[in-house]
Amino acid sequence: MKFMANLANQLAENGHQVTYFQPFVIEAYKDHKLLKHESIEVLNYWHDEEGRKHMPPANDLHDAWYSGKYQSAIKAVTEMPEFLFSAWEHMCRKIFQDAELLVNLKERNFDVVIAETFDFCGLCAFWSVFCLKLIRDLFSDLADYIESKSIISVFTGSRLLAITTPLGEPSWLHYLPAPSSGSFGPGSSLLDRLNDLYHKYVFGNGYSVVFDWQYYQVARLTGGKVRHWKKILHDVTFHFSNSNPYLDFSVPTIPKVIPIGGFDMDETLDTALPKEYEFILNKRPVTVFVSFGSMVKSRFMPNHYKEAMARMFAENVKNITFLWKYEDLEDQFLINHLPENVILKDWFPQRALLADKRVKLFITHGGLGSTMELAYAAKPAIMIPLIAEQPDNGKMLERHGSVEVYSKYDIPNWKKLNKVLQKMLNNESYQKSADRLANVLKNQPIKGREHMIKHAEMAAKFGKLPELTPNVQDMGVIEFYNLDILFLFLSVILGFLYLLWRYVSNCAGFKSKLE
Template identity: 55%
Template sequence: MKCMAAIANQLADAGHQVTYFQPFVVELFQNHDLIKNPNIKVIDFWHDEEGRKNLPSDGVLSDAWTSVKYQSDIGVKIFAPRVLHSAFQHMCRRMFEDKELHKMLKDQKFDVVLSETFDFCGLYLADYLEMPAIISVFTGSKLSAITDALGEPSFLHYYPSPSSNFGPKISLYDRMNNLWYKLLSTSAFGELFDRQYADISKIMNGTVRHWKPILGDVTYHFANSNPYLDFVVPTIPKVVPIGGYTMDYKQVPPVSKELDTILNLRPYNVFISYGTMVASKYMPDDYKHSMINLFKHNQNVTFLWKYEDAEEKYIKENIPENVHLSKWFPQQSLLADKRVNLFITHGGLGSTMELAYAAKTGIVTPLFAEQPSNAQMLARHGSVEVYSKHDIPNWKKQSDLLRKMLIDEK
């Protein structure tokens, strides 16, 4: 949502007439303020009663703190199509059943439609409505399932599997693992798109096209990849890397007066955010206990922790005074502030981009999906250390790494 909103804002700022159509697959995010340009026409689209009965819980990925299935090639193949299809299914059904929506969108006479590939429903709809030009967007970096359909060469052996070594450390096992990962990842997301196609084809009596020819016919494909940071892969002219388009540190506002005061309390400041998809409040108890020990044994550091429930009994009773909790922090403003010395992050692509553009050091603790690859991407530049989520209960190990990162000038 953040990435597509950034594209909408930039197009509107450049003088284009922009309509931002937002189907709320997860209604948790309905009260956002991501659309900045007042000239953008916003169309909200909501679940029907059946869809609301099947809304995914905000804790649907809570086991990502400990489970290996989200970073396993086989786990991706088994769980991704099932979990994501069930999350997308009802909104996609509603979008294709609503004939008034179709007429309204056709009447807008759009010149071009930009839609995300991760949930392919928007691209299915744009193609069905015969929009003049379609640009597919992947708000991640690489998605192997769409490579062949776009006409790109394979990035096998250029882009490592999340569990593979790369560079001088690469072995024959790693090369085999890269192949295994590509085959399973391609199959997993291909199955997801096929499931969506089957649902829509049934609703529309077979009048929709398959996702592969749709991708083959797109005018351009925008990839959220920055070639200066990312692993270099072979590509084609219609695949345009736009990584960094959400970054504009010239316009980042300073921190609030309250945060300004907090950042002056101690010699070191560490910002912690594990993102939105896997909430910190769902950490197992031993993880929370370890985090509190980490805080207590580093009293010369102020920790700003994005934590969703500051009133939770265990947290409220045990959190030390050098920790400040909030459901939300102005991430870019904090990373742009010179007093913030270190960022502990889950390694989502948005956070890794913001970390790199702010020229800050970080500890990346990947939880699921492409986050291990994002962590490796930054680690090879020497700006971050990768820390396993399974080592969070070892507070001494994390504390030693924290002190090394704060003190070591390299």
């Protein structure tokens, strides 16, 4: 939501008429104040009473602290499709059955629709979308159904394996390691390469299943008047990837995939801290900021996790102040265990804290937003991935030498966590690596914001650009893998061997007759 809102804000700041259509699948987010530009037209769309019964509960990810299902390729196929589809199904159906809404959106005659690919109902119709005359984060099916002149697909993570092939990107195998692979590139082990192969095809297939289900749902609702999601992706004008080539793994791609990662890392942003933080940050020699994001709440930590964190904090009571973003300030169990060097708040000015030199380290879940912020702020970090793409983000940043990735299953081992903390605070190499990475990002020739604005404007001006769609996308399996050429070579070789066999047999027979 924050990523798409930032897209809308920056397009509006550049003088474009932006409509932000936001169906609230989870109404807990209804009071967000992410849209800053007053010219943005906001179209809110709500569940009906039946739909509210299907909304995911606020604590739906409470088990992410200790469960492996959110990072399992098998679970991605066996459980994730049903979980995601059930969360989105009712809202998608409501949108496509709302004739007045569909006519309203179609009559606006948007120049371009920007639709997120995580939920394909919008690309079909266009949910979570914003439009340039421009729109926000509708789904791909909706954008296609209202016959938008131009569609820009977006994935707010750095990558989604299920969409790479439909977009026309070459295989990332060997370029992008699986999060659980210990080694990659030259010298990677047989088991790690097998794991990469397994992750690519099994994990990627999980999202394909969800998107297929959404397509079949929309096809039923529209009488078949919508294209398959792979066809829609094939024809998008551009695809915005929340990736930065100087930060991310280097993978093969195509010109229509535009890396805009870091477009919202505004270097001119005022990062001045409120006065109350001056005393806090000067109280001890070192300050460490702890935040696990907003998707998986810290308050849902098992008690023995909380107790272990408190023990680690207490071990550093003289020298380190810990600032912990924690949602339940009345959690008596935690309060009873916390030492005096810990400050709990349900919100901290994260970007301003990361920009302050007195904050020496960031303990984070490794969400992509936090990953971008700590990279641009030159802040070393301990990354404790919990769900989704967070293990990928950890591995991505770890290779730059500025972070250590720590398993969530080892949080109860407070001595081990404290050892990693001390290692990072006492080794200057982490800060030097973080400084170098931040310097590279700040000096990249073309910034993510410029990439995003110019390509959105080009899509609005020219519509679809078939010139950017690889011809290989329309090739069949036989053509793509040259199976006919292989068959021809095998036929020639087998034919030659057969003739050779006949010749040798005839020679042997002739010799026998002579004898």
